[in-house]
Amino acid sequence: MNGKQAAGYLAAEWVKDGMTVGLGTGSTAYFTIEKLGERVAEGLKITAIATSEASEELALKYNIPLLKASEVDKLDIAIDGADELDSQLNLIKGGGAALLREKLVALHSDQFIVVADGSKVVDQLGAFKLPIEVVPFCYEWTLHTLRESYPVPFEVRMKGQDIVVTDNGNYIIDASFGRIESPQQLADELKMITGVVDHGLFIGIAAKAVVGYEDGRTEIIEGNLK
Numbered sequence: 001m002n003g004k005q006a007a008g009y010l011a012a013e014w015v016k017d018g019m020t021v022g023l024g025t026g027s028t029a030y031f032t033i034e035k036l037g038e039r040v041a042e043g044l045k046i047t048a049i050a051t052s053e054a055s056e057e058l059a060l061k062y063n064i065p066l067l068k069a070s071e072v073d074k075l076d077i078a079i080d081g082a083d084e085l086d087s088q089l090n091l092i093k094g095g096g097a098a099l100l101r102e103k104l105v106a107l108h109s110d111q112f113i114v115v116a117d118g119s120k121v122v123d124q125l126g127a128f129k130l131p132i133e134v135v136p137f138c139y140e141w142t143l144h145t146l147r148e149s150y151p152v153p154f155e156v157r158m159k160g161q162d163i164v165v166t167d168n169g170n171y172i173i174d175a176s177f178g179r180i181e182s183p184q185q186l187a188d189e190l191k192m193i194t195g196v197v198d199h200g201l202f203i204g205i206a207a208k209a210v211v212g213y214e215d216g217r218t219e220i221i222e223g224n225l226k
């Protein structure tokens with residue numbers, strides 16, 4: 001068992017009968033969805049909302065019943081991966097371009113649980129490039145505003161020759177901050193820029209993290225949410 005699997009599986013055990021569940025995106029959330037699928041096959045009764053088209057497909061494959069947002073106001077729990085997490089459970093997410101749906105789902109869940117392997121735990125956020133989701137219209141201007149605002153490299157995310165398009169039809173600009181001294185301040189500032197839809201900083205949202213290690217061990221980090 002690798003760290004991602006250990007973390008993803010353990011968090012899936014916290015889901016109880018009758019819960020509505022937010023299904024995360026990525027290679028760690030994959031294991032949570034897989035385990036939930038196994039539990040559903042054994043009789044667990046849940047409903048879910050997926051944070052990406054990829055996770056929706058996975059849920060359908062595992063016969064996890066999916067809901068539309070119009071059918072539910074709030075989720076009981078959401079379980080999702082992260083690209084970086086610090087000891088305060090501040091996160092960088094969006095390495096897989098799913099940050100916007102992930103943040104919406106996390107913010108509408110009673111409990112947001114992070115699943116990650118040990119390599120994701122950092123002293124300070126920022127080594128991982130911060131994904132910023134922007135509208136395609138005049139995105140060059142948004143890129144220019146970002147470059148004028150922060151003296152760090154920004155790049156539009158590409159796949160080969162093509163600009164990556166998110167499930168919401170937007171683009172991603174990755175920012176190489178290196179170290180983010182004040183995540184909350186940066187999060188607030190980025191949200192104020194016209195053209196920016198959202199960004200991968202998740203501050204004060206996670207209740208708990210399950211960190212998994214190569215040997216199958218897991219560690220729980222408790223957040224300090226009130």
Ligand SMILES: O=C[C@H](O)[C@H](O)[C@H](O)COP(=O)(O)O
Nearest residue numbers: 026027028081094095096098
């Ligand atoms: O956009 C993608 C998500 O934020 C993922 O949850 C994040 O990138 C972590 O993915 P993984 O578990 O594959 O490292």
